[in-house]
Amino acid sequence: MELKEIKCPHCGHVNPPGTQLCQSCGLMINEDYDKNKIKDVMRYDGSAVRSKVKSQSIFDKIWIFFTSIRNGVIIIALIAIAASIGTILPQQYFIPIGVDPETYYSDNYGTFGLIYYKFGFHNLYSSWWFVLLNAMLALSIIAASVDRGVPLYKSLKNQRAKKHPSFFKRQRITLNSETADSEDVNKIIDGLKSKRYKLTEEGPHLLFEKGRLSRWGPYINHTGLIIILIGSMLRFFPGMYIDEILYVPEGETVEVPTTDNKYYIKNEKFILDTYEKDSGSVFDKSLAMQGDLASNYQTNITFYENLSSDVVGSEPDLKEIDTDEIRVNHPFKFENYDIYQSSFDNSSMKSMTFKLVDKNDKQVGEEFTVDLKDPESTYEIDEQTNIELRAYAPDFQEIGERGELISQSPVARNPAFVFQVNNDSLTTPEISLLQIQNTDEITPNNEYKVKFVSMENQIATVLTLKKDLTMHLIAVGFIIFLIGVFIGSYINHRRIWINKENGLSLAAHTNKNYYGLKKELNSVLNENGFDFVNDKDEAEHDDRMKG
């Protein structure tokens, strides 16, 4: 079909292709326009909607696909359905760390779990197709907004007060009074002005308008949504998003990662408080039903700046700049970073204390304490005796080929020691291997024995270091979205056309809430002795009810 400009048979104005109502006088000039697609032709009166123009190029076809509200709704529904599938089984980030996901899903959920895993539903929200669906939604929002926003802008800008009589007849709200004189009409004009309507006059033709902003509500909220979608994509740009774990044993100072050696944090003390049971409070009953309930997780920190961070390879020169108590819901903030209380770890040990006993189980000399992080090589326990630490593994796994101790990790979870006892009375030193709950003599028939006395646990706090520069953009997008929804929902765009050539001819339109428009109009009309307006829909409704 060839696209033709349409000349209005009534006023002669030449309209662009696809126009439904004449831009100039409001006559319906394109009768075969598909009425099912836009229920309310008044929405873009006097403007052509690109996607509604029957047209052929591939670009136009893609454009039409994405401008369609129906397709937009389908995309939204697909996203919602996909999202729900992701909640059937836990996502991978909820399963225990370090477990093979395939084994985990098939062991715990059988065949269904395996299928779920094979389809990639265990990482659904970052899967390519879920991201693609969201990109399609963004495209749909943009296309639909541009497609409708441009003609809307034109139609609102080009409004004429003069409208064809058929335009009046088509409106839902009308009033005709041939007996009205100009004085009455002027009173109505004043009445409407006092309701804060903006008046445009063209001879005997008047247009009253207010709340035009309402029409832009959907465009504003869609802009907000696009900002949110852009914001969530920004996360993948380097430097925008940082998520690190800080493991800090009590009393230790560590570098804050990703800050180029500039900041250091010290865990002064980790505090875990629980609620007191049987304290006579209203909570006694529920507390008695369960184990200890945590009331507070807290890390007291000192925050340092490294003054020599720009000198490569130099020793850190720390200057204290802040102290804080990091608790759940109360992160510590610096620059664009936040440090959160995440969890704690008390599975490692700080130190172990031993004593030396002779054959009769009598203690020799003083007890000695081995710092598991930084053990000494000899411990002097009295004037004739010292104990040498020949070998040490913080997390003992096995004895190596050359007799050394092999450690699984540097964390003191399962320490093992080789002690050598040197005493003036011994001809040869005695050597033994000590593990938790086990002692092996390496030299035979030892006189002395090293015995475990006590240990001190090392408590470490686990903090989360977060930097998210996308967050503020997303928040702004959301606020714009909400403002758009409010404007679109609670402001009404009301227009009233008056032709005072022959008495009074009035028509009114609103984008929503006809009830409110009628109420407002009737109060103005009533004060000036006119009848109530006619409402086509109400007449139809009454007919239906009677029938």
Added chain:
Amino acid sequence: MQHTFLQISNTSIFIAFILLLIALVPLALSIRSKHEERNSKIAVGIVIVAFILELVYFAFRWAATGHAPVSNLFEFIAMFSIMLIAGYLITYVYYKTKVFGLFAIPISLILLGYGSIFSTDVAPLIPALQSNWLFIHVTTVTLSYGILSMSAVAGFIYLLKIIPADEKSLRARMLEFLMWNIVVVFAFIISISVMRGIGYQNDFLYVDQTGNNAIAEYHLPSLINYNDAQAVNHLGDNQYEAADHFNLGISLPPIIKAHSLNTVVWSIILGTVLYGILRLGFRRRLYTVVKPLAKSADLNLMDDIGYRSVIIGYPLFALGGLFFAAIWAQEAWSRFWGWDPKETWAFITFMFYTIFLHLRLNIGYEGEKSAWLAVIGFLIILFNMIAINLIVAGLHSYA
């Protein structure tokens, strides 16, 4: 002092429950009797008093515990139930709809009954919940739920009125299916209350998802249980001995809360039996039994209420359920969005009402189609509030 506050609070909500039940009588009378005006005034008067008592419950429970009473499943559901009454009263102020209360109040009562199945004891806050956002987030979400529910009530009345009693069609069957659901919920609340009342309790020892031993309390005979669960008896003070309880033997991994699922299965069985009895008693479909209540409803008005509650409830939900929720999640869990099941279902709820608005405003889904959507929206809200908490164990498992 705190103990007294708690007592006042508990008494208030109990009286409120009774009053709401009583208010249904004049409300039902106001639909057909001669003293229409007087009866409806009495009914609304009683509802207002009940609502004030519910606010007293809220204020005093807060005073007793020092935190907003929205921190566990009971408190959250009670809050939703209160907000339903708030939604009803707001609707009444604007539209003076009497018939509305006949549907809104029973839903509120059912919810309150359902909520009290869970522990109603006050509990102190775990660290993650110690935030002012607890109150802000939960009240906006429940208020938006309350308002969105009004849309479903309007939709339900619309459907009751417009679908003829003798029609043999898909829509009539769907409406009847909805009635079956309501009966199932009833059966659920009644059976669990009765079984608890007579002290039926079977404990099972199982290993939970974190690898710790835990005890599941079964108040209905066990059809579905945890993998390798062992029947035990509670001896007090965290002491248990092996016992012999009925167990049909279907077993599930601990990520699914088998004892909740067991209750759901029982409710469906008992609800279907109850439904069958009712069908036999009335000798017609159940929706036709309640249909007369919707007789005087104005369809256009119901459609309008249905739409307006959505345009008020939708932005409110976006604000409380997504925006405030995200701010708090950022503060407590260091990420504003994490696709936790509860978050995901809030997102789905939001998407659903987005679809509702687009279909209505752009494609012309008004009247019956809109009414169906409103009812489905309510089911999604219930699903997020109840099923997700009961069956899936996530970050939000406290409420």
